[in-house]
Structure formats: C-alpha cells, structure tokens
Amino acid sequence: MLPDLSTLLIVCPLVFLGGxxxxxxxxxxxxxxxxxxIAGIPPHLAIGTxxxxxxxxxxxxxxxxxxxxxxxxxxxxxPVAAAFAGSLAGAAAALMVPASVFQIILLxxxxxxxxxxxxxxxxxxxxxxxPPMRRRLLLGLCAFVCGAYDGFYGPGAGTFMLLxxxxxxxxxxxxxxxxxxxxxxxxxxAALVTFAAAGEVNWxxxxxxxxxxxxxxxxxxGLVMKNGSRIVRPIIALVLLLLFxxxxxxxLA
Numbered sequence: 663m664l665p666d667l668s669t670l671l672i673v674c675p676l677v678f679l680g681g682x683x684x685x686x687x688x689x690x691x692x693x694x695x696x697x698x699x700i701a702g703i704p705p706h707l708a709i710g711t712x713x714x715x716x717x718x719x720x721x722x723x724x725x726x727x728x729x730x731x732x733x734x735x736x737x738x739x740x741p742v743a744a745a746f747a748g749s750l751a752g753a754a755a756a757l758m759v760p761a762s763v764f765q766i767i768l769l770x771x772x773x774x775x776x777x778x779x780x781x782x783x784x785x786x787x788x789x790x791x792x793p794p795m796r797r798r799l800l801l802g803l804c805a806f807v808c809g810a811y812d813g814f815y816g817p818g819a820g821t822f823m824l825l826x827x828x829x830x831x832x833x834x835x836x837x838x839x840x841x842x843x844x845x846x847x848x849x850x851x852a853a854l855v856t857f858a859a860a861g862e863v864n865w866x867x868x869x870x871x872x873x874x875x876x877x878x879x880x881x882x883x884g885l886v887m888k889n890g891s892r893i894v895r896p897i898i899a900l901v902l903l904l905l906f907x908x909x910x911x912x913x914l915a
Contacts, residue, residue, distance in 0.1 A: 665867040672701040676901065677871040681719050681878025684820075691716065691817030692776050694875065695768075696905040705764045706757060707864060709816060710857030714868030716816075717854055719879045720847045732840035737798065741841065742848040744802040745809030745823075749849035752813025753856035768815070772902055775818040790832035800831040801841070809849035813856065820846040 665673075676697030684690025694716060698708035727733050759767065792800075804826035812819035823846055827838040857863055 665864065665870065669701045669703075669867065670870060673697050673703075673867065673871050674874040676700070677715050678874035678878040679901075681875035682882040684719070684879065684882070689776070689818060689821060690875075690878075691819070692772070693901045694871075695817050696772065696901050697871075699768070700901075700905055700908050703864070703867075705761050705768055706857070706860075706862045709756065710854070710860075710862035711864045711868040711871075712816065713850055713854040713857060714863055714865065715872035715875050717847070717850050718869075718872035719875045720843070720850055722876060723879060724843050724847045727840050727843050732836065733844050734837065734841065737801070738841055738844050740798045741801040741805035741845045745805040745812070745845045745849040746852040748806035748809030749813035749852035750856055752810035752815075753853040754813075755810075756814045757856070757860050757862070769906070771815050772817070772905065775815075776899075776902060778818060778822070792832050797831050797833075801827060801833075801845075804830050805845050805849075809845075809852070812846070812849040813853040816850075816853070819849065 677694050680690035680692075680694035680697065682690075683693060691712070695708060695712045698712055699705070703711065724733075728735075756764065804823065808819055808823045808826060811822065820842055823842040824838055827833045827841055828835065831838075833841065854863070
C-alpha cells in the first residue's frame with residue numbers, strides 16, 4: 663500500500679533525524695519508532711516497518727565496519743546466532759500481544775529505554791583478559807537477551823548490546839562497537855523476517871523512509887561533533903513528548 667503524503671512528511675524527516683542522531687551518539691530508534699506512531703501507524707505495523715528502514719542503515723554501517731577491520735568474525739559467530747534466535751522469540755511474543763495492550767507497553771518502554779540510553783556509562787577503552795570460550799558464551803548470553811528485546815520492541819537495543827559487551831564480556835570500546843553492529847544487524851533482520859511473515863511491514867513506507875535514514879547516517883557520520891550528546895538529548899525528549907501528546911489526544915478524542 664502506497665503511503666499518503668502526510669505520512670511521508672511525518673515519518674521521513676524523523677527517520678532521517680534518527681539516522682543522524684544514531685550515527686553521532688546512538689539511540690536513533692528512540693526517534694524513528696515514535697515517528698511511525700506519531701503518523702498513526704498501528705503499533706505492530708510501526709515496529710515491523712521501522713525494522714525495514716533501520717535495517718537499510720545498519721547494513722551499510724556493518725559493511726563499512728567489516729571492511730575497516732572492526733569486526734572479528736570468529737568472535738561474532740556465537741553472538742550473531744544467539745541474537746537471531748532471541749529476536750525471533752521476542753518478535754513472535756510481540757505479535758501475540760493485542761495492539762491495544764501493546765500500545766500501552768510501548769508508552770511504558772519508550773521513556774525507560776530513553777533514560778537508560780541517555781544515562782549510559784562510559785565504556786572500557788581496552789580489552790580485559792578472559793578465556794576465549796568464556797567470552798564467547800558471555801557474548802552469546804548478552805546477545806540473546808538484547809536480541810529478544812530488539813525483536814519485541816527495539817529502540818536502544820544496540821546501546822544495550824554495546825554496554826553489555828563491554829561490562830560483561832570485557833571487550834574494549836573499539837571491539838565492542840564492531841561486534842555490536844553485526845550482532846544488532848542480525849537481531850534486526852530476524853525481527854524483520856518475523857514481522858514481514860505476519861504481514862506487519864509497510865514495504866513502500868519502510869523503503870522510502872529507509873533512504874532518508876541512510877542519508878541521515880551518512881551525513882551524521884561525516885561530522886565531527888564534540889558535544890553530540892547535548893544535541894541528541896533534547897531531540898529525543900521532544901520526539902517522545904510529541905508521541906505522548908499524540909497518544910493522549912487519541913485516547914481523549
């Protein structure tokens with residue numbers, strides 16, 4: 663189904679903004695998913711379509727990191743598989759929740775995710791020694807839990823993976839960021855496949871918005887912003903406020 667102009671005018675700029683923010687400080691999903699909801703897209707369809715548009719940006723950034731040598735493919739096998747399995751389970755669970763109930767869940771998850779992402783602690787700059795098998799198992803466990811969250815909901819999942827890989831598996835910030843990107847791409851693709859199989863993806867809207875998301879990632883990654891987080895915080899707060907106002911209006915109307 664082709665999206666109408668008003669939907670595109672709401673969704674596409676916010677997906678561009680989400681890609682821009684994500685390339686600077688992470689947390690772009692806290693802008694893109696509310697963008698779909700503000701435009702009046704039903705919750706399940708909004709999540710599925712958001713997975714499509716975000717996957718386009720993640721694919722490009724994952725390839726760039728892999729070509730730049732930032733991803734250890736040997737270390738990535740276990741967490742990639744675990745994240746894929748966790749995301750399938752999370753997405754299947756999300757689809758079983760009625761849309762009316764899921765909307766309430768989303769409104770509870772959004773501010774909680776925002777608080778965690780925006781208050782994230784600094785990462786360890788260097789690797790800490792750990793037996794390789796133990797590190798793979800810990801990465802797999804973190805990836806499964808974060809993947810399940812990504813499949814069920816999504817925003818902030820990449821940041822949660824980054825923090826977990828650093829704090830639990832003791833990866834340095836460079837390696838944690840590289841591994842997070844390919845693992846997050848895996849969980850996003852699993853969720854996209856699940857929502858698409860259930861008919862909960864608007865392909866025309868998702869592909870259109872995805873082009874804007876890719877542009878946002880490209881422009882944001884080319885900028886050197888010393889205090890990027892100071893810009894990100896008010897942007898996310900404003901989008902969340904718009905979502906709450908819109909939802910409250912819908913309930914009162």
